[in-house]
Amino acid sequence: MAVTSNSTDTTTLGCGRDVDDVWSHIDNPPDAHETTCPDCQAARADLASLNAATQQMVKADLDDPTLRIDPAVLDNIVAIARSEVRRGSKIPLRQGSEGQFEGELMISEHSIATVVRRVSDTVPEVEARRCRIRLTPRTHRFPGGQETEGAGAEPGPALGTTRPSQVSIDLSVTVLPHLAIGELVDSLRNLIILTVTAEIGVEVTRVDITVEDIHDPAEGDPGDDQPDVNGQGSADV
Amino acid sequence: MSDATSLPAANGAPVTMPTLTATIAHAVRTTPGVVRLEPSMKNSLNRLIAKGTGRVGGPGISAAGVDGIVVSTRDGLTTATVDIATDTAYTAVNVAVAVQHTVRELLSSHGHEPGPVSVSVLSVEPTTP
Numbered sequence: 122m123a124v125t126s127n128s129t130d131t132t133t134l135g136c137g138r139d140v141d142d143v144w145s146h147i148d149n150p151p152d153a154h155e156t157t158c159p160d161c162q163a164a165r166a167d168l169a170s171l172n173a174a175t176q177q178m179v180k181a182d183l184d185d186p187t188l189r190i191d192p193a194v195l196d197n198i199v200a201i202a203r204s205e206v207r208r209g210s211k212i213p214l215r216q217g218s219e220g221q222f223e224g225e226l227m228i229s230e231h232s233i234a235t236v237v238r239r240v241s242d243t244v245p246e247v248e249a250r251r252c253r254i255r256l257t258p259r260t261h262r263f264p265g266g267q268e269t270e271g272a273g274a275e276p277g278p279a280l281g282t283t284r285p286s287q288v289s290i291d292l293s294v295t296v297l298p299h300l301a302i303g304e305l306v307d308s309l310r311n312l313i314i315l316t317v318t319a320e321i322g323v324e325v326t327r328v329d330i331t332v333e334d335i336h337d338p339a340e341g342d343p344g345d346d347q348p349d350v351n352g353q354g355s356a357d358v
Numbered sequence: 359m360s361d362a363t364s365l366p367a368a369n370g371a372p373v374t375m376p377t378l379t380a381t382i383a384h385a386v387r388t389t390p391g392v393v394r395l396e397p398s399m400k401n402s403l404n405r406l407i408a409k410g411t412g413r414v415g416g417p418g419i420s421a422a423g424v425d426g427i428v429v430s431t432r433d434g435l436t437t438a439t440v441d442i443a444t445d446t447a448y449t450a451v452n453v454a455v456a457v458q459h460t461v462r463e464l465l466s467s468h469g470h471e472p473g474p475v476s477v478s479v480l481s482v483e484p485t486t487p
Contacts, residue, residue, distance in 0.1 A: 198402050205399050208480055214451040223462070224437070224474035226454040232482040236446070282453075285451065320482060322451030 136160040140168075147172050207231060212256045214323060215283035230254040233321055237290060240316045244309055246300055248336055250293040255288040257326050289327035290317070296335040306330045373468050379429045381468070385460050386427065386440055392449030392457065395426025396441040396480040435473030436465050443481035450479045 123345070136158045145162045155161040167229040183349055208232035241249035290313065295303060298352045310328045319324050386392055402425075426441045438461050446451045454477040465472040 197397075198399070201397050201399050201402050204480075211478055213480070214454055222474060224458060224476040226451065226458065226477050228450060228454075229481070232450070232479055236482055319448045320449060324451040331459040 126248065128196075134160040134164055140164055144168050149232065159203055178292065198221065209254075211233075212254070212288065214321075215288050216256075216259045216286045217283040228321065233288065233290075233317060233323070234321050236317055237292060237313055240313050241292070242303070246305055247309060248295045250333060251291075253291040255289045255291070257289050259284065264306070265282075285322055285324050287324045287326045288317075289329070290325060291329045291331070293331040293333045294336040296332055297338055298335045302332055344353045362368060373405075375431070377431060378464075378470075379424055379427055380466055381425050382438065382440075382461055382464055383424050383427050385464055386442065387458050389446050389453065389460055391453035393443040393481075393485055397425040398441045398480070400402050400426055400439075401426060403443065412444075415465050419450060422431070431470065434471055435470050436470035437473040438465070440474045440475070440477045441480050442477065443483060445480055447486070448483045450482055454479055 134140055134143070136154075138154070138158070138161060143161055144283045146152075148166065151161070155165060155266060188262050209228040210231050211348045212233075214226040214228050236252075237252045238249050241247050292313070294309075296305060310330060313328050317323065363400065383395060383458045386395060427438065429438045431437075440457055440461060442453070442457060444450045457477045458475050461477075465475075483484040
């Protein structure tokens with residue numbers, strides 16, 4: 122095909138038409154100019170070969186089983202993606218002047234919420250509904266009296282050291298009728314703090330328990346028809 | 359995944375990334391309190407890419423992965439990300455610290471300069487009824 126060798130315009134044919142224009146309608150019959158122009162006819166002949174080769178390669182790729190993703194692999198990835206959504210975001214297991222060089226230690230919010238739910242399940246008078254875990258920013262007080270993060274004050278950790286992360290927990294529950302709700306909630310709160318501290322190793326700074334309803338023991342799980350609502354930066358599980 | 363990503367070891371024998379990763383996976387699985395390695399989306403996609411391209415990571419990066427673990431080397435530092443499920447009989451943070459320590463020790467013993475080793479606990483579950 123006769124193509125000009127101009128360094129700034131290397132795709133122009135001898136007749137002045139751009140080879141890309143010819144390529145753009147290579148699947149169609151030649152237009153009036155192309156039926157009489159030898160440059161365009163030569164270009165069309167070359168491009169037709171290229172077009173045929175391209176189509177053949179595309180078809181070969183489509184027919185090549187080694188280029189297909191195994192459906193089982195796709196199913197696996199979808200299952201993992203669903204798990205990741207369910208796990209919620211991750212929070213650090215330790216806070217402070219951590220040695221970032223050593224790498225992060227994280228836990229999914231879902232893991233902590235699962236522990237909270239399991240604790241709730243051990244109290245027969247309670248049915249857990251939603252559980253939300255939040256990381257509480259630690260407050261450090263430096264020698265000059267300046268504070269960083271949060272409202273409280275505590276001495277900051279030495280450089281290179283870490284402390285267990287602090288988390289707060291929001292749990293909504295329903296309870297059986299005719300109970301002393303205050304005592305029940307206090308008991309549940311203490312149990313949650315003890316268990317989360319023992320099994321996860323974070324400090325629980327606050328457990329807010331909201332009694333949303335009274336449920337009849339004869340009824341099923343009151344949370345069955347309660348859709349979980351995921352808040353930003355937290356996990357409802 | 360290509361075995362061509364051989365790396366120098368302290369005692370002279372070359373260690374391929376897949377071998378190193380498999381060694382780390384075994385050590386993590388046998389760490390007290392670890393129930394299993396947990397596959398993650400990032401990990402699975404890395405493995406899928408590796409299946410197609412024969413390698414994990416971009417230019418200048420040697421990497422390998424199994425479910426729950428990705429190990430990569432760049433600029434002389436070897437980093438690892440590990441995703442695990444832990445047993446409620448053990449405190450999760452202690453298990454994560456132990457895993458991090460184990461992986462760093464393994465990297466050093468195989469002649470690697472350990473970079474950040476990140477450990478994520480994705481599930482906490484009782485293993486005994």
